[in-house]
Amino acid sequence: MPESTEIDQIVYEILADMPLKEKVAIANLGESDVPYLQYAFDICVSDQLGKDAEKGKHVMHRMWEVLQETHRARLVK
Numbered sequence: 001m002p003e004s005t006e007i008d009q010i011v012y013e014i015l016a017d018m019p020l021k022e023k024v025a026i027a028n029l030g031e032s033d034v035p036y037l038q039y040a041f042d043i044c045v046s047d048q049l050g051k052d053a054e055k056g057k058h059v060m061h062r063m064w065e066v067l068q069e070t071h072r073a074r075l076v077k
Contacts, residue, residue: 004062007055011063020071027067034064 015023026037041060 007058007062010059011066014063023067023071026064027071028073034061
């Protein structure tokens with residue numbers, strides 16, 4: 001597994017440029033749905049990651065984890 005600080009740096013750079021609507025959409029995915037984004041994600045960040053598909057999987061999963069904490073729709077009473 002790649003170093004977590006490297007993964008976090010990539011994640012936060014991507015999230016800085018991502019529109020709110022996309023952040024919320026990713027945050028509200030179930031964990032089993034995350035792999036379906038992998039192909040599109042790999043295309044979008046291939047310049048940053050090169051051919052390292054395993055690193056891309058770690059980045060995608062970490063991005064989902066971060067967005068789960070910060071952008072997930074919650075029921076407000």
